[in-house]
Amino acid sequence: MSTQFKVNPQPTFVDWSTGDLSGEGIEESVKTLGQLAGLFKDEAAWRSMDPVTEVYRVRFWRPVPEGTSGGLFWGATILQPGRVGDEYFMTHGHFHAIRDRAEYYATVKGTGAMLFMGEEEHTWSQTMKPGTVHYIPGKVAHRVVNTGHEPLVILASWHSDAGHDYASIRTKGFGKRMVVREGEPCLV
Numbered sequence: 001m002s003t004q005f006k007v008n009p010q011p012t013f014v015d016w017s018t019g020d021l022s023g024e025g026i027e028e029s030v031k032t033l034g035q036l037a038g039l040f041k042d043e044a045a046w047r048s049m050d051p052v053t054e055v056y057r058v059r060f061w062r063p064v065p066e067g068t069s070g071g072l073f074w075g076a077t078i079l080q081p082g083r084v085g086d087e088y089f090m091t092h093g094h095f096h097a098i099r100d101r102a103e104y105y106a107t108v109k110g111t112g113a114m115l116f117m118g119e120e121e122h123t124w125s126q127t128m129k130p131g132t133v134h135y136i137p138g139k140v141a142h143r144v145v146n147t148g149h150e151p152l153v154i155l156a157s158w159h160s161d162a163g164h165d166y167a168s169i170r171t172k173g174f175g176k177r178m179v180v181r182e183g184e185p186c187l188v
Helices: 045-046 165-173
Strands: 026-032 054-063 070-080 103-109 112-118 122-128 133-136 139-145 152-159 179-181 183-185
Touching: 045 070, 103 139, 112 133, 112 183, 122 183, 139 152, 139 165
Parallel strands: none
Antiparallel strands: 026 054, 054 070, 070 152, 103 133, 103 152, 112 122, 112 139, 179 183
């Protein structure tokens, strides 16, 4: 089946020093603490915090319709520093709806960890720092954690038909969590 696009998308722009995306067609999604109910283990600490506190924002470009086979999307995530109890601020995390779809994340600034979880809940992490590029294989859930003291900025590219399965993470969680222990990030 041949995919034909009716519109030739104009380029967008990325500031490689900040990760800021601009141009026609850029969309944005912001996640606050109040929108992340059930994500953090320490519910009492989560409830005691201001629910409008921004945890992360994603700016993204979809030059083809979502679900287009063979297309790619591009985005930037800014994950704020902070903790809920001893657990670092993190993105929600997801599998792709089409499980075999891979993705790339590249760290622009800040420090953190990329958490990976296989379908059998085996969980591992990789350190994120400026210049690291992380390949996320298909069939692997992924989440980003800010372990630093400044915003963690990452760029990403993913298949336009990949979709997002957040429900699996909401239901089962991740196999491990990134917390602070003796002043250092620790996967527990």
